[in-house]
Amino acid sequence: MEANAKSVSVAKEKTSIKTKLQRLGSKLSGMVMPNIGAFIAWGLITALFMKTGWIPNAxxxxxxxxxxxxxxxxxxxxxxxxxxxxxxxxxxxxxxxxxxxxxxxxxxxxxxxxxxxxxxxxxxxxxxxxxxxxxxxxxxxxxxxxxxxxxxxxxxxxxxxxxxxxxxxxxxxxxxxxxxxxxNLIPLANIFIEPAKILFLNNAINQGILTPLGIQASAEAGKSILFLLEPNPGPGLGVLLAFMFFGKGTAKSSAPGAAIIHFFGGIHEIYFPYVLMKPALFLSVIAGGVSGTFMFNLLGAGLKASPSPGSIISLLLMTPKGVGNYVAVLSGVVVATVASFLVSMVILKRDKTAEIDDIKAGQAKMADMKNNAKGTGTVAGANTEDAKAILQTASDVSHIIFACDAGMGSSAMGASILRDKVKKAGLDLSVTNTAINNLKDEPGLLVVTQDELANRALQKTPSAVHVSVENFLNSPKYDEIVTGLKTKEVSDPKAEETTDRPTDITSELQNIDASKVSEIDFIHHDQNIGSATMGRSLFKASLKKAAKSGIKVKNVAVGEVIDEDSTLVIASKETAKRIKLSFKNVQVLVVNDLVDAPEYDKLISELK
Incomplete structure (x- = not known):
């Protein structure tokens, strides 16, 4: 029994360390990804106008x-x-x-x-x-x-x-x-990079670690091999080509399209589920990454700046002037593709187990592993309820935004897929994509994010409707969104006001367990930040007069709420909908006026 307890303790400690490392990597990536356009602009200006550039201009x-x-x-x-x-x-x-x-x-x-x-x-x-x-x-x-x-x-x-x-x-x-x-030891870095980017650190490794070091080296030497370690499309292309020739079922039929999107579009996430379907294929991408980087190092390859997305087009645009440089970059990509393809071929041909005929199983596994490794939660309800149920919390949706770290790549593909479905359904809605840091809270907004980014999106747009998906490129929730919008299965806010809103103060407070409350949060967003601030100040003063100053009273955004039953959230009706959708443990008091609600006096009298 004691041994089991110790093993559980060690496991928790390891998980905690891994979680902290992954959160750090995600934050580093999050600082670079929204600005990747500026990095590309600098790289292009350098490649074009420096003394050894394509069109030198002092x-x-x-x-x-x-x-x-x-x-x-x-x-x-x-x-x-x-x-x-x-x-x-x-x-x-x-x-x-x-x-x-x-x-x-x-x-x-x-x-x-x-x-x-x-x-x-x-x-x-x-x-x-x-x-x-x-x-x-x-x-x-x-x-x-x-x-x-x-x-x-x-x-x-x-x-x-x-x-x-x-x-x-x-x-x-x-x-x-x-x-x-x-x-000549740098190829060994891909032993870590290739599996790590599939599991949990795709953007964090390149944008958070390799890009800053690469820019420093590029500023001095004119190019850097560090820009090629993670974006090389060769390892993923080799896996997809092997599935095209030796795969079975849905994986085989979907591999050609995935290969085109991956190689020319630079969306590496699309091949991750194929690897996770058969974990032995980690050996393939490692072999491709190591051999490709070996060739880059052998031929002196390097890029001017970080390519984003990691497509062959981006790599060539960031390659310095000179035939030798292009040969070196293309050689590394080709060698990586061949090595990955050969290892994948052996694995797929020797695999005698029943083929998983649905690539969704690999996609689901990818999402689970990424979430566990990142240590990030999801918006409660968004991951367990279907999209139609989520849409019932909104009175209107006029604009759909796909949001990811960079606002490009997979989110652009997801927006394109849903845009096509919306158009075919005859719905007059705009569907766009953006970086999550550029989200703005506005009425009529539906935000679609990946599960691991749902909390960040909620913090940026607390008034929006939120739907989280496992994979932007293939989610059943897209059809649920279209169905929910087309059949107008969206609740009428006026009806909710008359049927759901209690008129008696006692009935409004009867579901609140005041004995558990140790913190009271006034929820604000752009539309009511002033009233939330004033309401908090007056409520805190009333608590002090009642000699109950031990209870914390805060003015917070939706994303800052701690999901515990000791937290009582005071919010307007519209904001309370988001709270109830996003958190399952907090207690919620809905008021018409944050500054002077009749419920406050009775609530204060019941608090311990």
Whole structure:
């Protein structure tokens, strides 16, 4: 019994460590992916206008150094700060990042990834302390000066403290990479990269780790092999080609289309389920990755900037001028494809087990493994209820947005698939895609995200209807969405108001267990942030008069709610719908007026 307890404890500890690592990787990726267009712009300007570029131009080449020195780190810093605390956090994060930029003489990407979130966290904590104490009418003055002063302090700290430390760390990492490349050991990195990107770290490895190091190397040498380690489409193409010739059932018939999307569209996620159907195929992608990188290293291949998405077209666009460079890049892709194909062929031909005739089984397994590895939850209800049930919480849907980390690749494909279904159903709705950080809370919005991103989407758009899917490229929920919209199975808010909304205060509070409540959250979004702030202030004052100041009273967004029965959420009717859909344990009190609700007096009297 004791041994079992110890083993469970060890397992939990390992899971916790893995979860923390994956969350870190996801956050690093999240700071780079929304700005990938700027990285590509810098890469193209460098490839075109530098002295050895395709069309050398000394005037236009003046943009190269300022972009890599100032623009790109500042974008990362702003994005990191805004991930923590919206636009205000982004501003302070960018100011703080400027300190490490000026304090060093190398591209400060790692420093930006540190200072950006730090700036957002600091101003968030300051606001949580200062806003309840700020007198009415002084909010703008306090907000502006606090952001400026705190940003200045962090910039000074970055200049004298963080900058030199990060500069030394970057130099050490660059030296380590050079040492590995000089000894031809870099192909061994793909032993980790290939399986890791399938399981849980697809964008995190490339955009969060390899891209910052690659840009630093590219700024000095004009190209870097690090840009080729993860985006190489060869390993995945080899697996899909093997399924085309030696697979069975649905996997065989779907492989040709998947190969085209993967190789030319750069959406690597499409081959992940094929590997997970037969885990032995991990050997195939590892063999392809190692052999391809070996060829890249042997022929001196490298790219100007990170290709995104990882298609053969992007790789060629980022390849430096010169026939030798193109030959080196294409040789690595071809070798990786052949090696992966040969190993996959042997595995598929020797496999005597019954073929899984439905690729959805592999897709479901991929989603489960990614969620477990990332340690991210999903919006409660969005993963267990069908889309029609979710749509019943909305009075109207006029715009559908697919959201992912980058706002490109798989989300663009998902939007295209649903757009076609919407058009065939005769529905007059726009269907677009965007990066999750660019989401804006607006009426009539339906947000479709992958399960592991659902909580982030909910934080950005608490008033929207949310549907989460396992895979953008093949989800049965698309048909459910179309059916729910076409048959108008959407609840009438006026009907809900008359049938579901209790008129008696006692009946409104009868489902609230006040003895368990230790925290009360006033929920706000863009439409009622002022009333939520005022309501919280007045309610807290009433609690103090009743000598019940031990209960915490907060003003939070939907995504900041802690899903426990000790949390009582006070929200307007429309916002309460999202709460009930998103959380299963919190207690919810629906009020017509957040500032002065008749339910408050009775609630306070029942609180312990």
């Amino acid at each position: 005037q236009l080449a003046k943009m190269i150094t300022p972009m890599v020195t100032y623009l790109l780190p500042l974008l990362i810093g702003f994005t990191g700060g805004s991930m923590v605390y919206d636009h205000r956090g982004g501003v302070v994060g960018a100011i703080a990042t400027m300190g490490v930029i000026v304090g060093t003489d190398i591209p400060m990407f790692i420093g930006a990834m540190m200072m950006g979130p730090l700036g957002g966290w600091c101003i968030k904590k300051f606001d949580a302390w200062a806003q309840p104490k700020t007198r009415q009418g002084f909010e703008m003055l306090v907000n502006n000066f606090s952001a400026g002063i705190l940003g200045m302090i962090l910039a000074i700290i970055g200049f004298f403290g963080i900058g030199p430390i990060v500069s030394g760390l970057s130099a050490a990492l660059a030296t380590g990479v050079d040492w590995i490349i000089a000894r």
